[in-house]
Amino acid sequence: MIEIHALTKRYGTTTAVSDLTFTVRPGVVTGFLGPNGAGKSTTMRMILGLDEPTSGSVTVNGRPPRAHTAPLRELGGMLDPRAVHPSRSAYHHLLALAQTSGIRRSRVDEVIDAVGLRGVAGRRAGKFSLGMAQRLGIAAALLGDPATVVLDEPVNGLDVEGIRWIRVLLRDLAARGKTVFVSSHLMSEISQTATQLIVIGRGRLIANTSVAEFVATAAPPAVRVRSSDQHMLAGLLRSPGVTLTPADDGALAVSGMAAAQIGAVAAAAGITVLELATEQASLEDAFVDLTQDAVEFRAAARPAAGPAFEEEK
Amino acid sequence: MTSTTPSPAPVAALAAYPRPQKVTQARVLRSEWTKLRTQPSTFWTLLSAVVLITGFGILYSLVRETRPPHGAAAIASFDPAAVSLSGVQLAQIAVGVLGVLLITSEYATGLIRTTLAAVPRRLPVLWGKAALLATATLAMSLPAALAAFLGGQSILARQHLSVPLSQPGVVRAVVGSALYLVVAALLGLGLGAVLRSTAGGIAALFGLLFGVQLAAGFLPGSLGQEVGKYVPTTAGQAVTLVRPDPASSLPPWAGFGVFCLYAAVLLGLAALRMRRGDA
Numbered sequence: 170m171i172e173i174h175a176l177t178k179r180y181g182t183t184t185a186v187s188d189l190t191f192t193v194r195p196g197v198v199t200g201f202l203g204p205n206g207a208g209k210s211t212t213m214r215m216i217l218g219l220d221e222p223t224s225g226s227v228t229v230n231g232r233p234p235r236a237h238t239a240p241l242r243e244l245g246g247m248l249d250p251r252a253v254h255p256s257r258s259a260y261h262h263l264l265a266l267a268q269t270s271g272i273r274r275s276r277v278d279e280v281i282d283a284v285g286l287r288g289v290a291g292r293r294a295g296k297f298s299l300g301m302a303q304r305l306g307i308a309a310a311l312l313g314d315p316a317t318v319v320l321d322e323p324v325n326g327l328d329v330e331g332i333r334w335i336r337v338l339l340r341d342l343a344a345r346g347k348t349v350f351v352s353s354h355l356m357s358e359i360s361q362t363a364t365q366l367i368v369i370g371r372g373r374l375i376a377n378t379s380v381a382e383f384v385a386t387a388a389p390p391a392v393r394v395r396s397s398d399q400h401m402l403a404g405l406l407r408s409p410g411v412t413l414t415p416a417d418d419g420a421l422a423v424s425g426m427a428a429a430q431i432g433a434v435a436a437a438a439g440i441t442v443l444e445l446a447t448e449q450a451s452l453e454d455a456f457v458d459l460t461q462d463a464v465e466f467r468a469a470a471r472p473a474a475g476p477a478f479e480e481e482k
Numbered sequence: 483m484t485s486t487t488p489s490p491a492p493v494a495a496l497a498a499y500p501r502p503q504k505v506t507q508a509r510v511l512r513s514e515w516t517k518l519r520t521q522p523s524t525f526w527t528l529l530s531a532v533v534l535i536t537g538f539g540i541l542y543s544l545v546r547e548t549r550p551p552h553g554a555a556a557i558a559s560f561d562p563a564a565v566s567l568s569g570v571q572l573a574q575i576a577v578g579v580l581g582v583l584l585i586t587s588e589y590a591t592g593l594i595r596t597t598l599a600a601v602p603r604r605l606p607v608l609w610g611k612a613a614l615l616a617t618a619t620l621a622m623s624l625p626a627a628l629a630a631f632l633g634g635q636s637i638l639a640r641q642h643l644s645v646p647l648s649q650p651g652v653v654r655a656v657v658g659s660a661l662y663l664v665v666a667a668l669l670g671l672g673l674g675a676v677l678r679s680t681a682g683g684i685a686a687l688f689g690l691l692f693g694v695q696l697a698a699g700f701l702p703g704s705l706g707q708e709v710g711k712y713v714p715t716t717a718g719q720a721v722t723l724v725r726p727d728p729a730s731s732l733p734p735w736a737g738f739g740v741f742c743l744y745a746a747v748l749l750g751l752a753a754l755r756m757r758r759g760d761a
Contacts, residue, residue, distance in 0.1 A: 214595070214760075214761075217595070217599045218598075218599065218602050219595050219598060219599060219760065219761040220760040220761065221758070221759050221760055234602065235602035235603070236602075237602060238504050238505065239502055239503040239504050239505065240505060240599065240600060240601070240602050241503050241600055242502070242503045244599070246599055248592070248595055248596075249592045249595070251591070251592065252591055252592030252593050252595060252596055253591060253593060254517070254520075254521060254587060254588075254591055254593055255591070256521065256522050257517070257520045257521060258520065261516055261517075261520040264516050265513045265514075265516040265517045265520075266513070266596060266597075266600055267513075268509055268510075268512040268513035268516055269505055269509055269510050269513040269597075269600045269601050270503035270504070270505055270509060270600065271501075271503055271504070271506075271509050272499070272501070272503055273501075276499050279496065279497060279499075280496065283496040309596060311496055313499065313503050314496075314498050314499035314500070338496075345498075
């Protein structure tokens with residue numbers, strides 16, 4: 170469990186994170202989404218007890234991150250997969266980390282096997298590909314079998330098999346009751362792994378929701394319809410809550426009404442429907458829309474309302 | 483489904499590990515020892531220090547053998563132990579750089595974040611590094627200093643210029659040379675931890691070891707001499723001299739104490755910087 174309350178971090182005059190409040194619950198994979206530079210890594214450093222908040226608080230499993238006496242049991246993190254001594258072997262990198270907490274060598278071997286680095290464990294970590302470095306970073310995060318796992322962009326640099334592997338791994342960790350918090354700047358990546366979602370932009374909270382709700386709310390599906398009498402159909406469909414947008418090819422994009430309803434309206438009026446399809450806005454579009462809103466709002470004269478979209482659960 | 487597709491990625495679930503895992507200073511010490519011995523720069527810097535201590539000591543002894551002191555005053559002030567231990571002057575750079583690198587390499591790579599996330603109290607990391615650096619430096623420099631002394635004296639003996647270990651102050655000078663190097667290494671560690679940059683740390687090390695001494699030399703007359711006694715290198719090297727000149731240096735152990743104080747202040751600053759604020 171990660172609880173973040175009114176968290177703010179300033180570096181000099183730059184505000185990296187501003188008044189963030191959210192909770193990451195155990196048992197599910199929670200995605201942490203935002204464009205590059207949104208403050209995800211800063212937030213994660215504060216969760217790991219590395220950076221000191223300017224104001225506000227972070228607790229991990231009920232205590233401030235630096236207050237744990239057995240930190241590797243509570244919290245495993247990966248911030249930067251390249252953060253290894255280049256000439257130290259992967260095995261010794263993990264061993265040194267394990268020894269701080271009295272974790273046995275057998276556990277180091279277990280973790281190496283679990284991330285698939287057995288064959289290269291004796292090699293210099295500096296020679297690793299990004300994908301291998303990611304696996305090493307994940308191994309380090311899992312050494313102490315922590316209750317909370319925090320990974321910054323773990324999918325970066327992984328091949329297709331690696332991505333599939335990490336999805337299975339993260340879901341498995343969540344299924345075992347762990348808190349799993351994973352950042353990404355790509356919505357498509359997160360939507361296939363996470364069920365909960367925290368979205369930030371420019372250091373501010375934009376959304377705290379489930380992946381499904383986020384998609385539905387951020388970009389409601391539009392129905393594309395073409396019929397024998399577009400003009401008449403448009404007149405029949407026009408009502409509060411329904412938006413009609415004519416497309417270039419003569420079709421009509423209808424949002425706020427389901428395809429079945431549109432079909433029924435057309436049938437009742439004797440209009441022949443030539444084409445009727447629900448078009449789900451892409452997740453990436455929804456994400457870009459949202460974060461761009463936040464950017465525009467900040468560029469404007471700082472309204473008191475804050476971000477354009479707020480979905481508190 | 484996934485089991486039928488051949489996959490290079492492992493899918494074996496990681497077993498639970500329910501042991502208590504308290505962080506203690508002793509455990510951090512073990513961890514730091516693993517890091518120290520698996521970092522190639524440790525080996526190379528310590529080896530170069532050994533070569534500098536023994537090699538330069540013997541070389542300078544050979545030089546002095548061919549150009550022995552002439553005249554009563556020169557013979558009276560001739561310190562054969564110091565001649566054979568002169569390599570310490572160069573070796574202090576090697577061990578100081580080792581001290582700097584021991585911590586700045588973690589900042590340069592970002593490894594320090596992994597380290598400090600695992601040891602959230604943070605200071606055990608600094609103390610662990612300091613203890614191991616001191617031990618490793620002593621284990622290297624004591625035999626090296628003894629070898630340099632014995633080798634050098636056997637050369638100087640051919641001109642009847644040598645001193646035996648049994649002469650008062652000689653054992654202290656040999657052991658003191660090793661201790662001097664230990665503290666020089668700790669100065670490097672302190673500077674590295676305060677500055678968090680390899681280049682900055684090494685530059686500051688040169689400044690502290692040589693720059694301050696040079697600057698003190700510019701001070702006029704007796705003031706320069708008095709201040710000069712408290713300069714890190716001069717103060718520290720009092721313990722490496724069999725008969726330090728009271729006019730230009732502090733008593734051996736007092737001088738060494740001052741040198742230790744510099745290292746203590748730097749490590750204290752490093753601890754303050756490390757404990758608070760951002761990693």
